[in-house]
Amino acid sequence: MSSKLIYILVFILITNSFLAGEADSEPLKKGLPVIKFIPGLVQLTSGKIIKGGVLLGACLTTIVGAIIENNRGYDYYEQYLESSDVDEVVALREKSEKSFRMRNYFIIGMVSVWVIHALDLKIFKKKKGGLKSEIKNDCIYIGLYYCF
Numbered sequence: 337m338s339s340k341l342i343y344i345l346v347f348i349l350i351t352n353s354f355l356a357g358e359a360d361s362e363p364l365k366k367g368l369p370v371i372k373f374i375p376g377l378v379q380l381t382s383g384k385i386i387k388g389g390v391l392l393g394a395c396l397t398t399i400v401g402a403i404i405e406n407n408r409g410y411d412y413y414e415q416y417l418e419s420s421d422v423d424e425v426v427a428l429r430e431k432s433e434k435s436f437r438m439r440n441y442f443i444i445g446m447v448s449v450w451v452i453h454a455l456d457l458k459i460f461k462k463k464k465g466g467l468k469s470e471i472k473n474d475c476i477y478i479g480l481y482y483c484f
Contacts, residue, residue: 398446414430
């Protein structure tokens with residue numbers, strides 16, 4: 337348990353130093369630096385309502401989903417430990433593994449949202465980078481660019 341906490345704290349410290357000082361809007365320069373860490377809040381305060389809403393919604397959805405699946409998995413696991421019927425034991429073990437697998441997918445989604453948020457703050461805020469798309473010969477080309 338303590339090693340997981342250490343990994344989480346190191347991730348937060350790295351991400352906070354990565355995101356430090358990247359705000360363009362006035363309220364963020366005066367406000368709390370924690371707002372930069374939560375995906376979507378920077379975009380909402382900068383006036384990008386759709387992007388901020390999508391990021392914040394995705395962040396909250398992944399967090400809530402991970403918590404729900406984690407609790408559901410532990411409930412199934414406790415029932416599995418208490419059960420004595422062989423068929424019920426097998427079914428409960430499969431349900432707990434499925435819930436824990438879904439929890440892991442939600443955690444991967446959560447990290448992905450934070451990575452997208454960090455890329456948005458580092459690349460798109462400075463107007464030096466963005467997405468470029470072209471449609472040629474029934475193909476869609478999408479590329480990420482950054483000008484130094």
